[in-house]
Amino acid sequence: MKASLHNKNILLGVCGGIAAYKSAELLRRLQDTGANVRVVMTSGATKFITPLTFQALSGHPVHTDLLDTEAEAAMGHIELARWADLILIAPATANSIARLASGRADDLLTAIYLASNSKKAVAPAMNHVMWTAETTRENIQKLQKNGTEIFGPASGDQACGETGPGRLLEADKLISSCTQLFDTGELQGIKIMITAGPTYEPIDPVRFIGNRSSGKMGFAIAQAAIEQGAIVSLIAGPVSLNTPEHSKRTDVETALQMHQAVMNNIDGQDIFIATAAVADYRPIKPRSQKIKKTDDEFSISLTPNPDILKEVAALDNPPFTLGFAAETQNVKDYALLKLKNKKLQMIAANQVSHSEDEQDTGFNSEYNALQILWNGGEARLERCRKTQLARQLITLLAKRYHEKTTT
Structure with missing residues (x-):
């Protein structure tokens, strides 16, 4: 029986890149599968799209600050880390990938990532030169070594006017990739x-x-x-x-x-x-x-x-x-x-x-x-x-x- 995202708890991390606007559609599509979705945004992400947008779409408060006393009293970063079946960071910028790979925990998203034993995936989105840079490749390898799945990126026209690998995968491909994380077929027919x-x-x-x-x-x-x-x-x-x-x-x-x-x-x-x-x-x-x-x-x-x-x-x-x-x-x-x-x-x-x-x-x-x-x-x-x-x-x-x- 194929897996689905129905009733899965998915923490959607949104980082500060132009592709952040696509995360709004991704959120809605995840909800259409029956997943329970909460959103965490970096400070950079709020410059591209407002937390209010994600709050209106998800029906839940959007988390942005690591040291928010009110948020910690309700659903703090440790509780969010425990709540999630999957942490999906989309888009994941070159900077956020570098910080995750180095074990940083100085903002809410990286702290949740480091504190969680759940499944983890990042969907890169950046300029094609940044994506092919040796440092980025090394950081991706570190994440993969620690069990993080890498979704994409796709190739095509970019916001900078250039063409190459670095586009955020479309929502349907991201959802398909998330679904496959819960379907390894280890007990097929048993x-x-x-x-x-x-x-x-x-x-x-x-x-x-x-x-x-x-x-x-x-x-x-x-x-x-x-x-x-x-x-x-x-x-x-x-x-x-x-x-x-x-x-x-x-x-x-x-x-x-x-x-x-x-x-x-x-x-x-x-x-x-x-x-x-x-x-x-x-x-x-x-x-x-x-x-x-x-x-x-x-x-x-x-x-x-x-x-x-x-x-x-x-x-x-x-x-x-x-x-x-x-x-x-x-x-x-x-x-x-x-x-x-x-x-x-x-x-x-x-x-x-x-x-x-x-x-x-x-x-x-x-x-x-x-x-x-x-x-x-x-x-x-x-x-x-x-x-x-x-x-x-x-x-x-x-x-x-x-x-x-x-x-």
Whole structure:
């Protein structure tokens, strides 16, 4: 399934060149794809086109100053860096390319660029002599070495009256290039089953045993897998999330229902990703009527739920298994134990309890950080939005999966 820019967060950086006027059309075209767009302008860009133009088109404030107290209180440069799935700088002047390549962070755009782990791309626009200058070529190579994509430039008539390479790519070509960044085809045709969200175990018709899982991580992984061409089956506990396009979704409520949905459909799956926070226990005898409050103590007898992930990993011909370990302490140790005991290929561990001064990650948060472990290796995915984290995880998973299947 081909990727799209629908619901992608794109930070559009506009630099000070005559081609800045084309960024207004680019902004509108990006929005037409369904992307969420915010605009950051350099001081030079505001001399060619006003921030008000981009504000009117985007419906959002335009960010220009690094040390704007009001902006920092609302959506500061670090928050913008975390928000973006893609930073697209178009047009990128020779000066801005040089500053990015040297690691400068003395204006808002360069600070966001340096502080972000998101995908990055620059679309150069400058005089053809500047583009072919040795210094510019060296700066472009530095950016490419650091993982920045270079879109263009095109050749043709220039504002200076000369002709040659250095024109900003047209909007349709820039959008096509952006789309391709989210479509590497790493899992083309691979069948993946993903569980997500909590389970609710009924005590009586109005009460249940549950947990704080929102399902956001699992749904983000489903979307990331679809972008890479996977055929995704999503089994979701009780969550309030939109179904990722092109996925097959099955809704369940209890652990037993999730167990049945998984085991009935696991045959033929290539990968199984268990992000769901399945309740370990359920009441033995749920009451058929609401339990009335009294002054007496009240106890509930519990029985273990089936271990879905362990059963899948123990099948005669199991899929590649990725488990999740949400822990409150000794995160790595418990995750390694789970990896070994359940005979998994990989496990993603994260801490879900924090003191008041610690960063918000895990359950019900838009952010997460993961420590990925497998037999003989590990990787750490730093805190970022779950949508971004999911893409990083899928890339790592695809690599490990292909290594295993070709060995």
